[in-house]
Amino acid sequence: MSNTSHLERVAIDLGDRSYSILIGEQLLDAASTWADLPKASAALIVTNDTVGPIYAERLQAALAPLYKQVHTVALPDGESHKDWQTLNLIFDELLGKGADRKTVLFALGGGVVGDMTGFAAACYMRGVPFVQVPTTLLAQVDSSVGGKTAINHPIGKNMIGAFYQPQRVVCDLDTLQTLPQREMSAGLAEVIKYGPIADMQFLDWIDANLDALLARDPKALAHAVKRSCEIKAWVVGQDEREGGIRAILNFGHTFGHAIEAGLGFGEWLHGEAVGCGMVMASHLSQRLGLVDEAFVSRFTALIERAGLPIVGPKLGADVYLHHMRVDKKAEAGEIKFVLIDKPGTAIVRGAPDALVAQVIDGCCEK
Amino acid sequence: MSNTSHLERVAIDLGDRSYSILIGEQLLDAASTWADLPKASAALIVTNDTVGPIYAERLQAALAPLYKQVHTVALPDGESHKDWQTLNLIFDELLGKGADRKTVLFALGGGVVGDMTGFAAACYMRGVPFVQVPTTLLAQVDSSVGGKTAINHPIGKNMIGAFYQPQRVVCDLDTLQTLPQREMSAGLAEVIKYGPIADMQFLDWIDANLDALLARDPKALAHAVKRSCEIKAWVVGQDEREGGIRAILNFGHTFGHAIEAGLGFGEWLHGEAVGCGMVMASHLSQRLGLVDEAFVSRFTALIERAGLPIVGPKLGADVYLHHMRVDKKAEAGEIKFVLIDKPGTAIVRGAPDALVAQVIDGCCEK
Incomplete structure (x- = not known):
């Protein structure tokens, strides 16, 4: 990182499931942000069709030196898509690309992307590693931290899910600059x-x-x-x-x-x-x-x-x-x-x- | 139990996820089989349309003294139904009955019922307790023990699941007497x-x-x-x-x-x-x-x-x-x-x- 003065680190202490939250500017492109993650031959960036076009290529470039293959899947944006059908798009992509059980998932987006990617990681082959890259204020301060993952059921929100901790949470504050004002307010809640x-x-x-x-x-x-x-x-x-x-x-x-x-x-x-x-x-x-x-x-x-x-x-x-x-x-x-x-x-x-x-x-x- | 001479107990030692496997005859109806399970106001028996008609009522009667409500859901029988759609029948039943996150699930059937019930228990409200009541030889000697739960994906078997341990495994040997010979052989494998x-x-x-x-x-x-x-x-x-x-x-x-x-x-x-x-x-x-x-x-x-x-x-x-x-x-x-x-x-x-x-x-x- 060219400028480490703004980097903050918060530790989540959960024994062998402990991890760090990195908070700062210019984190997305910095090689050091992604150092020492679990080794694998493939990574999958899960994002949505709003955030993907802005940031997915940059993350893909940052991860390219670490994994032979870096794939991306963009889910439809919004809470109304936080369902099994959309979750299955992640499984389809993983199985279609022959992803093994060391494959690392990266959740690039807000709370919905983070919750779904985390739940997909918890379930795919009974558990693969994942990294949270929250791009909304709400996800940076709440949903990406602590391992709650889930999808909605027509009768209730977040009814189907898992406690499953990420390997790391990367909060690049720069991504908040492109956030609609309504979502800034939502995050402030x-x-x-x-x-x-x-x-x-x-x-x-x-x-x-x-x-x-x-x-x-x-x-x-x-x-x-x-x-x-x-x-x-x-x-x-x-x-x-x-x-x-x-x-x-x-x-x-x-x-x-x-x-x-x-x-x-x-x-x-x-x-x-x-x-x-x-x-x-x-x-x-x-x-x-x-x-x-x-x-x-x-x-x-x-x-x-x-x-x-x-x-x-x-x-x-x-x-x-x-x-x-x-x-x-x-x-x-x-x-x-x-x-x-x-x-x-x-x-x-x-x-x-x-x-x-x-x-x-x-x-x-x- | 009127006759405890045939009761065998095997311990699975996994720290705070440890549990016992009970093996014997006449276990299904015995009150002692179900003693000291987690307290809850409701239980859900998950079975299939082959095993349910034979054993579900007996299990329901045995559990009635322990839970205010004991519901039963019978899934279509067979490996070809080990999919999300069928899994969702369990969630629909749980949410339809207002089941809370202390609700105990009982898997009454073979490996498919056990794998699906276990996975449903792992995911419902991010985890509720469950008990394995395997009625096939294969499930008694293998799939009900060890916490592997999953459903199939069109591209691969057991690709979506969780490691999630049951509270107890109850192997009533009497249930093997109604098993088709082809399934006996499959269990012997x-x-x-x-x-x-x-x-x-x-x-x-x-x-x-x-x-x-x-x-x-x-x-x-x-x-x-x-x-x-x-x-x-x-x-x-x-x-x-x-x-x-x-x-x-x-x-x-x-x-x-x-x-x-x-x-x-x-x-x-x-x-x-x-x-x-x-x-x-x-x-x-x-x-x-x-x-x-x-x-x-x-x-x-x-x-x-x-x-x-x-x-x-x-x-x-x-x-x-x-x-x-x-x-x-x-x-x-x-x-x-x-x-x-x-x-x-x-x-x-x-x-x-x-x-x-x-x-x-x-x-x-x-």
Whole structure:
């Protein structure tokens, strides 16, 4: 790398499944970014038809010295394609090219590409190595880190998947410069998330630097990505398979999943649904006496300033409750909410349906 | 259990993924068989439309005291249904019934049911517990033990799957009494396999007791299942994810997969293809100077006496080689064969294409 001064490294400590997150500028083309990955004769870059045309050739060139063959497959873009049919395009490409079980997969794109590539890597010949190369803010701060992979089922989001860790995560901040503004905001939802669940100082920093983040100031982005990954690494390192504390990372996601499922996946961006879901979850926290109104107001204002929706779609409380009951955190039909216990600390608990319905009614379009 | 004298237990030692194989008669209805499994509010029995009508109700009755809800889904029977479409029937049932991520799956049937249920359990909400209840000899001695789960892809067998260990394996020997003779023979192929790769004394025992096994003598079956599971447990305990020694369990499988893929999956039973494949692999071992002709003759005669094919279908050597190159053991296009180094010991190595072609031509229909 010509300029290593901007390179940050965050370690995910999971025993023999440990790996590094590299965060910096100009990482994509640098040989050192790809050094010491598992040896193989072939690599497959999995991308989509939006990101592929911009970055796939550069990644292919960077990987060419390391693998005899570097193939690329571009999936159709969007959450609505996060299904078995599209996943199968990856398997078709691998088997069509005679890829063996040392073949390394590279996920070049956002959360959908990362989730699908990771799940394909988990399943192909019962497991091949893969590398995350997230090109959206959401993927850099959240979905590419921690080994959650999945596809959607018509009845529920991310219902079919695996815990499967990548060999490395490469967050090239330059790729965020080509991101549509709507996706920047969606990514900021997951950045903001880390504040109330783990680090209120970080929330203060986001509040103070939100304009710089929205303007994609590299220094601000570097800190936001790094601190987000550190918090995620700290949580995942304690609970890889979400038996306990890891569930706090789903703050806003229970309500958010209901919005996505209720409207049909892909209507709202995942980050938008999470942003609005966090507003609902903070209202529920307040109704349960866990946080005060000042917190909810300040937090809602921040979500709004980030360009995210703070009012939910009018689906009716019953529809929300129905979708939340098939959430993966639900147990025997009881919905488990991630709530803010006091600002900076999250808890996972149930809540009376009637109270939840009031929150939904209060937070949705009239 | 009214009669515990026939109960054998084999331990699979894999750290926090360890479990027991129970082998005996009258296990299906006994409460003690199902004691101390993970607690849950719901269970799903996955079976097929052949085995289900015979045993599903009995298993449902045995599990009823343990789970509030016990559902059953019967898949279409046969290797040709070991695909995504059929797998999705399991997910549809789970999501349709609102099954949460503590739900326990029970695989009631042969190898196909076990592989598919295991893979569904590995993927549903990124992993739910499952129990193997194998009702075929092949599944009891091989496929239900060791955590290999998968579905087929049109281009290759078991190409999409996971290493995912069950909570328990319950081998009720009584279920073998309803097995068609062709499937008994297919199961014996995997029993016989353990001799040349690991234990020639066991091969001698099989030779001496083959008539009793074919007549389904419970005592003979108990010993065959137990010794097979012990050898498999010993191998899998050293190499859960097939980085090395575990590959020896694929003796006969490289040629066998080519037969299955070449004829179309389901034409020959898996065990039949493995039986014939072991004959081919022993011929290749002889050509490479590893075993003598006496071994090959004796071994071939035993395969034939077990009711298994010893002559391969006439597909042409090129077709065999093509299918073997997409075998999971192949690396960068080089086929890796499991061969008998000396009787009782296996090795994994390559062989010249020309020599392999000679073996194929010599072992196939003219």
